Amino acid sequence: MLGPVETRSVSPVFVGRAEELGTLHDALARARAGEPQALLVGGEAGVGKTRLVEEFAAAARRRGAVVALGGCVEIGADGLPFAPFSTALRALRRELPGELAAAAAGQEEELARLLPELGESRAGRHDEDGMARLFELTARLLERVAAEHTVVLALEDLHWADASTRHLLTYLVRTLRTGRLVVLATYRSDDIHRRHPLRPLLAELDRLRTIRRVELARFNRDEVGRQVAGILAHEPAPDQVDAIFQRSDGNAFFVEELAVAAHEGCRTGLTDSLRDLLLVRVEGLPESAQQVARFVAEGGSTVEYRLLAAVARLAEDDLIEALRAAVNAGILAPAPGGDGYRFRHSLVREAVSDDLLPGERSRLNRRYAEALETDPALVPADQRATRLASYWYHAHDAAKALPAVLEASVEARRRHAYSEQLRLLERAMELWDSAPEAVRATLRPVDYTEVYPHPLSERRGGTPSGCGPATTTLRHLDLLAEAAVAGRLCGERERALKITKRALRLLEDEDDRLRAAWFWIQRSRLVQGLARGDGWQEIATAQELVRGLPPSEVHAEVLATAAHWSMLHEPGPDALKAAERAVEYARMVGADDIESNARLTLGGLMVDAGQIDAGLGHMYDVRDEVVARGLAVVVGRSHVNLPSVLEGVGRSEESVEILREGLRLTGTMGLRDAEAWIWGNLAESLISLGRWDEAAEAAGNAQRRGQTAGPHGSGANCLAYLALARGEVPEAARYLAQGRAAYGPHDPMPQHDLPISHLTIAVAAAEGRLADARAELARTLESGFPLGTQRYAWPLLLQAATAEADARALPAARDGREQVLDGVLTAVKRLTTHAPVWLAHELWVRAELHHAEGRSTPDTWSDVVTAFEPLGRPYDLARVRYRLAESLLTGAGEDERDRATELLRLTHSVARHLGARPLTDAATALARRARLPLTPVTGPAPASADPADTLGLTTRERDVLRLVAAGHTNRRIAQELFISPKTASVHVSNILGKLGVSGRGEAAAVAHRLGLFPAEMLMPGPAG
Template sequence: MPRLGSGIPLVARADEMRRLRAAFAAADRGEGGAVLVSGDAGVGKTRLLTELSEHAASRGALVLTGRCLDVREGGLPYLPFAEALSPLSTDEDPVVAEAVRLRPALARLLPQGAMPPAPGGEYLVPDTSGERDVPYRVRQEQDLGQLQLFDAVFGVLTRIAEHRPVVLVLEDLHWADSSSRNLLSFLLNRLRGHRLLVVGSYREEDVHRRHPLRALLVELVRLPVVSRIDLRPFGAAEARVFVEALADGPVSPEVLTDIAERSEGNPFFAEELMAAGLDCEDLPAGLAEVLLSRLERLSPQARRVVRTVSAAGDSVAHAALAEVSGLDELELDEALREAVQHHVLVIERGAYTFRHALLQEAVYADLLPGERVRLHAAYAGRIRRTPQGRGHDAKLAYHSLRSRDLTAALPALARAAEEAERLGAPGAALRQIEQALEIWDAVPEADRPADITELDLLQEASYFAGTSGEPERAIAYARSSVQALGPDVPPETAAKTWRRLAEALLNAEGTLDEALGAINRAWELVAEREPSKTRAWVLATRASILRSAGEFEAASWNAHTAAADAQAVGTAGGEAAALVTLGALADWAGEPVEARKRLREAERKAVESDSLNVELRAICYQAFSHEDLGEYAEAMEIYRRGIARAEQTGLTWSIFGLEMRARYVTLRYLTGDWPEMPGTNAPARGVSSVLAARMTSSWLPFEVARGRVATAEKLLEELRPHWRAEPATAIVSGATGAELAYWQGDYEQAVERARKVIDFLLASDENYLLATVRLGALAVEAAAAWAGSARPHGDQERAEHAAAVGRETIEHVRYAVANGRPRAQQVGPEARAWLARAEASASGLEGPADPSLWAAAVAAFDYGAVYEQAICRWHHAEALLAGPGDAGPAAKELLAAHEVADRLGAGPLRTAIRELARRARIEIPGTEPKAAPRTTIDPLTGRERAVLERVALGRTNKQVGEELYISEKTVSVHLSRVMAKLGASRRAEAVAIAYDRGLLT
């Protein structure tokens, strides 16, 4: 019998094991961290983590292990965490017991913590009031919020970690549900300072371009506490050593070579080939066939049990196997013993599961169709007979679907969706509802649940799609629900359906007219009726849409009427929705005090009525009110509160959950609160690529400002297809694209990029006029630099063209500020600051810029825009140094700008400041003043000289490009021009000539 699993010596993983042990040692010192282990299926991830677990346990650590399962549609939220934390419920350590007891939110994860009844014993029931966005809602608060659960998990781990180090191992993250991914992100963002190590593994080949884990990995690997280990297949020599270790005895060189080659360096392949028999010459090349050939060595009873386990989709208890397999106790014991001894099954926490997921997949795929149906039916029957608990309905739905018992699957799917919503997992709820819709017509009408209609499911699918970050699907389901309306549908139900469509359309770009048409249709159905919850909600939604359309008087009437109707019938949610619109209207009228009062009241009423979307909207508009007036500290605090609430309620990727996160990141950029490494706030499974692009674009300015050219260019290319669907992405792309080209010295392209987005926005909607102010200012700035770079070389035609472009653009900026429609009555400080910057830049279109205008720009950005103000200080110093007078004021500006650029790591700005200081012989940290003025005529441009200076220092073209934030190809072009001007044929000769002529010192 060959040795398998943990009995094999760890081969060729010394470096990986050293890194894992170092991570544990750091965690043991209180430097919490995380390691993500990636690799192909069977490459040895589990074996490596088992070695780490044994190492940590031997040093007194508490090791908790959880695994994700491939349940695909309708997965149970938080499954790996529930498995990992379940030993805590029976741990006799008083520290552990006390930590668990003090955190009741853990009840939903621990085995004895089945979902408790709500206060008063109420559960989810159909809601036909019209107050809610979906037909199923909780009448009272039933469960602790998602954030409480996250805090409880983090709290229990860190509390135990005060007593002994904790290692949390999460395997197969490529199968993790969205809720588990969110919880993982939550933990990894809070590891510092704790004796806690989190180790996760995932299959690299499964994480394809659109896989939901991919974006999360991008976020996580940028965290300082997270490191990554890529586990590669063995090399030829390593594979031979591994196969020899497998054999645990003499093996001929031919067998060693054969298995090592056929396994292609994959340890699991090698294990299976070895286990199938050393002398087996006719094994098929496919791994599935190799795996199944091993099963032929088992007895018929053992194969029967193995097939039974493969259909479970999870680990299986002995009692369940006894019932489903049909074997008597003695036969079952012998069959299980045989399967375990042959390393097909393993025993974990008293249940049986496959030693490797690939083996389970191969066995399950080999089941006959009828056999598969019978096994799933048997599991479903057992689940129906067992007491209900956490995940009961999700499992019942899964097995009922696979056994084609659609009558049982339909209500189970609806209940599973309810549970997923309670757990704050709208994405999982959506998948359950979608499956219910798929089988609706296949279930006889008499067998359908009496309290559910297809219209209910369509509306619920629309709601869950919208709250889980899929606005396009939310619209599609809402349109389908409208099309499903029949002549016998009550007017109020029809009005609710049209309102749901209008609300979904409002959250998408370019659908405002359709949204207005939909809400007007809803209004027609209830306009002549008595006040009701439905009528109040229709009016509130209509007010919001009319405000977005610029019909402020009509919006005000609808909002006031909605509030009155809501008060009359006692629907606080509808009143809250109306108050948000009234608050936004007050802000537009220049009454921020009144606006914030109404918005706070709206938030309070939304909380009282459990109207989660309205609550987030009220919080978001409160932050808008402060942000529009440049009160960034207050706005950021409100955004933080809103983000936390969105995470707590599972609405992270709802329209306002996303908007608050994106705006918060933008304000961090403006105020100079830059994170060490940007992240993407990774989307959950199925999140719209448009919304993911919106979030990614909010991090793009950091990449440009820090000089990460390759990453920035890649992101700009990826974001381009999303401009039309999300203009905010276009705005950021235009601004950052222009800035990137500016820092690279390609001023013409900088102008082109900014103006291209201006034209795009104005062609889409003139309401984006104010959004073009910053873009126009950047274009004017680039045009001035473009003209300034042409004049010293006598290229008057090019200089005049650039100046003409700049003059045309500054006129556009002035028009936009004068005619744009701000959210408040007056243009805010941000737009005024960018206008001041544009005016200062325009003063340099014909010659040296006006220092007083740049001083005004510096002052204009004093409202909290730290980085932009530093850029203005740099330009102010340039303008001062271009004129007569003392260099003292310029030096002061450069020092202040340099301090900001250096602190933020803004490489391109810092380099520009140091270059200017060096030429002006101003002492700046990191620079050496220029030795002496040149008396010879200098034929080189500033960029050409900068390139030649670095070549003189021995830099390669690639190194020069990295230092100057330009491409290697651009460096080569500059060098060619330098050599032509100096009459040199080689780089070294050009440097020597430059020194001889005094062009270099």
């Protein structure tokens, strides 16, 4: 009846949207310049979002961009995990197969969770970092592909997005910083009601400056007139435009429907009902075409042709004719890629679906499910389980739905789609009682569960000791266990906590201590994650439950969790014993990942207890093993904990070397949070080594890369320390506030609290608030320093003692000083000094206490300087050299003045190089008061004078400088002089400080300028 108009319900003329299209083109131009762009396009249903994206995509392709389109898939009101990203990546692979393969190289197993064509995804236990790792690898994949090509990633219908898709989109928007990439997403604004899951995401994205929002308004009258003219291929009458504009209210899709209805001439009786408007052309189709439309409406956003044929059960010619009628009428359209059909507009699909009778809907879903069971190849493999589960569920067949839903939950878990896994498991629990007992008896835990102790032991071929024979039938408790972990991994901790409560209530009637202990460990993690406590009560309950039971994986996990908690909160002998038993039990039951983590904990605790070499040996062994095995989570932890322990015992160069390797590994593996921790640890070690500009950059990276509070706090603390050392007290106070806010009051740990207290004392002292500094010290001393906290305790006590020493001349500071000094001294006597750096700090603190009492001597400070000289910590060495010079100038003779002059020159040179303004100013002021020159007297030196002597170089340092000037590395220097590379590094650092230069090249230039070494002495020797 409609003739040519049937194929022209969409206007060939793109109407309006000049401003919105301009915004998209501007984003494309910025992306082509290397600045990634993110845009959200919102508007009511039918307003023209898809048409805008199509026009933009066509223009982008003309400009050489690669466009990858993906839409959120709705299947019977269920979202398909990661559907738009999988579709878009598949399109990207078609366009740029070589580039995408190269970008994914080495991580195909992980990325296959989104794009199965890359290979088989890795099996194994799932952890908190699994989803984050997948997200980071996806971001890096896109950045690499977009390094050479401009890429537009368009994701449509975000209002149907599953939770995992929403999380991944948020992650990309937050983290993408490089690449010629435009991420564009559309959503229906009129569907986003108060409780819609997209609403919090939109609110969060609104706070980001990196994303732009584009809101599509309805057409005005002129635009409606141009749209109708395009559809009808002639200029419409003004009264017709007025009528269509009034009834459509400017909605582009309604304009199309009304224009076509008006052209028919037989639809004048059309009511104003929206549903009638949407269904009128469907009802004008032949009956077979209407039936096919109903099948497509219930099959999902897109239905594959072969699946539709199996469900419709029509002769192929009849099916094609029915489809042709629906397509010509503008009701259906071929899906992108040509493999199936979808409604041209989702509003019509929803109207057709809503028009189905309840029994009819169940029958259609059953036919879909039966067709898919008969031939699973009818749909893509990565959609099969989810779609079958949805069809059986909406067919209201519990016997079929329960195993299908469980199978879909396994697939969701495999893809790290933990939100969808949780929803499916909750659906399985809903179906549990409705499903026949005979069906439940056929379900085996090994097929559907992964985290629970019984199936894990069964997979290893044994029965977990202490809890009876392994179960061969899936139980409701198994589902609760899986759901609890899925809730924790997807961030739904409140729901997960309720699930564990329900499980423990069920276990009250059973004598199953192992299962109960497992759930208590989950509760501990959830309580800590929700900031409702430190989790120890739950761990202690689990320990009581497993006490006396034979070794098992749960037993090992309980012990490992207790040891790790104690290491962070209350390190000591009990923690060490728990770690040893955790390693032993994990080894006996073959729980490799638990064993590796427990050995890392054990190594750290051994170092804290003074067994430094043995403890570090454990940690190095674990590091090497997990890197060789590619055990991602433990790789991250090993490259965080081992360098941290090394830094704690003063082996900063060694720490930096491992941290640099850790950055490479975590970047490759997508361990973003571990990478952030590594940046924070790197900042700390670089501060110790006097590489402050690098340290500030690393601390900033820790804050930018971190997704959790720890790296933010660590980075802020390092920046606060640097600001204080450089005399920027207001900045230091600001960073201190950031660090304190990051850690919060909910779960106190010495490794967080003691650095904050240290900085609090330092800032208060720098601002002249000695009383506040003393109050913070008193609070800390009252809490005490647990065993193993020496690395944090020594700098804190030093800061307190230094503040008292610097304030000794102030009358107001005399009251209470003796009590403060006694408190510091008492704490000093209780701390261990197993590492050289701790011993050096003990000497320094005692010297400051003497200084505060007015009885400081050059001998005391000479011992401190001697202790710090081999440690490779230039700023600390400069500070104690200043103190020694200060002590020497009290009643000094000529020899003492010469020595003090040398010390002040070295101090001033290092402080100026570091930008440590307070120390620079102090050295300058002291030299001025003592009338000492900070720069050597110019003029020709006596013929017998050795320039090396005037620089204060020792004989060994002179030898090292000669090799530096010859261009040798530390390793080569060590070989030449028969010393260790670490000792060579220490000598090089001392030389740089004495020469007042920032690098090896400058040191070599000084040596050449002063003629320290004849040319023949600089000739390279044989290769080492």
